[in-house]
Amino acid sequence: MKSILIANRGEIAVRVARTCREMGVKTIAVYSDVDKNSLHVREADHMVALGGETPAESYLDQEKIIRAAKASGAEAIHPGYGFLSENAGFADKVEKSGLIWVGPPASAINAMGSKTEARALMIGANVPVVPGTKGAVKDANEAIEFARSAGFPVLLKAAAGGGGKGMRVVRNEGDLANALAAAQREAKSAFGDDAVYVEKYLEEPKHIEVQIFADKHGNAVYFGERECSMQRRHQKIIEEAPSSAVSPELRAKIGATAVMAAKACGYVNAGTCEFLLDKNGDFYFLEMNTRLQVEHPVTEMVTGLDLVRLQIEVARGKKLPMTQEQIQLRGHAVEVRIYAEEVMGGFLPSTGKLSLWRPSSGPGLREDTGMYEGAEISRFYDPMISKLVAYGETREAATDRMVRALREYRIAGVMTNIGFCRFVLDREEFRSGNFDTGTVERILLPAYREYIEQGEVVPTWLPGVIAAANKVFRTEINLAKSAKGSQQSAWKTAGRRAAMSNHRG
Ligand code: ADP
DSSP states (O other): OOEEEEOOOHHHHHHHHHHHHHHTOEEEEEEOGGGTTOHHHHTSSEEEEOOOSSGGGTTTOHHHHHHHHHHHTOSEEEOOSSTTTTOHHHHHHHHHTTOEESSOOHHHHHHHHSHHHHHHHHHHTTOOBOSBOSSOOSSHHHHHHHHHHHOSOEEEEETTOOTTTTOEEEOSHHHHHHHHHHHHHHHHHHHSOOOEEEEEOOSSOEEEEEEEEEOTTSOEEEEEEEEEEEEETTEEEEEEESOTTOOHHHHHHHHHHHHHHHHHTTOOEEEEEEEEEOTTSOEEEEEEEOSOOTTHHHHHHHHOOOHHHHHHHHHTTOOOSOOGGGOOOOSEEEEEEEEBEETTTTSEEOOEEOSEEEOOOSTTEEEEESOOTTOEEOTTSOOEEEEEEEEESSHHHHHHHHHHHHHHOEEESSOBSHHHHHHHHTSHHHHHTOOOTTHIIIIIHHHHHHHHHHSOOOOOSOTTOOHHHHHHGGGGOOOOOOOOOOOOOHHHHHHHHHHHHTOOO
């Protein structure tokens, strides 16, 4: 495999191209009209214009992409994440047209594509799933019947769901029928499929996911877990590896379960099994993402591996070069997703030109981005500016380093979540590990709002800063250091165990 077409844009296209270059593999970028000046295009060896502005006209147009691969002599397609990465039909077309698909077989994507079908498959493989209805519910009565037996609250979920869309928490019976109708409408418009099922809504769980990898020779391993409980609207903002709530024993158990899940669907290449972990240490399968995850760098930092290189090697038919016993985790990594968004305005995207952009650097940092100074954050695509990753020997060192890095980060032209993330990283909730998937919305956002309202806004470095930009420099707020960790909790005890076990090597 000497050349790969990267069917994506932005930071992930740049990320994949970097490994290709290190491996001596030629890269072919594709791009929409909006992206003609993008970094991912400039960094590639060859480029093919797809035309169009919207994803449907460009990165989601299967025929255009396969034509581009053929015309440019690409031997393989790497889909990145999002767009066509979890489209079984596309994976199939790629292989049928004689190209190598750097991803799992279409059959595995299919098996995991529907949440209800994936749950059924997992139940068959003895993998614990969140209690829920067997499949999509026919009507409100069926939903009510389940909710009565499982107890409220329940969560309505689109079978075809993704990206936190089409989910509704229902806390009492009176609301169920209306909520179901609304969820079905939402599912229909977002995914073209109105199938909705019901799950027990777990109170205050942690989101723990396991990175797995399988080759074409029947070998499969796990590379430890990531914790992604810092979420807004069911979407991740800060991720880390390892989790402070996972002991070595739990890691082995949840890891083996993830490998079992992968084997149950004939999985090959990189995948992620997502679980919810409750305070009793019980975990439940949520879904499997059949692609590289946004947050894969934290796993790379603590394992020392390049997951894209492994993806390419596995796609070439090579055996996994390591056994489970050879995989060692070392240190701790934290990732912040830096978004162009208005935190206080309900996390709405903030579009515009990056009139100033100077990302932080220094020891132990990694920045994955598709941006450059002068780039436009357009309304057509996800407003993520970059993924900043900090590594340290301990969780505390990695967190301190991230706080330092966020202080250094200079950006103007759009609003960002940098100030909010800094605020979160220095809060007792984060420092103690005592947080769950609802902590941002329950506690941290209200606390941040209060902080902003009372706080001093200090543009510390740019003299004569203009009034409009002042908003942006809210990131420069002098954050009061909150007391570090004293609260006792189930998470904390588990965390201490995990922290002790992470000083290996
Ligand atoms: P999506 O595919 O849309 O991302 P997931 O099933 O992966 O949806 O869930 C995303 C997030 O939603 C989880 O990380 C968690 O915060 C929340 N969530 C999902 N299912 C449940 C549940 N049964 N109970 C509590 N929270 C849930």
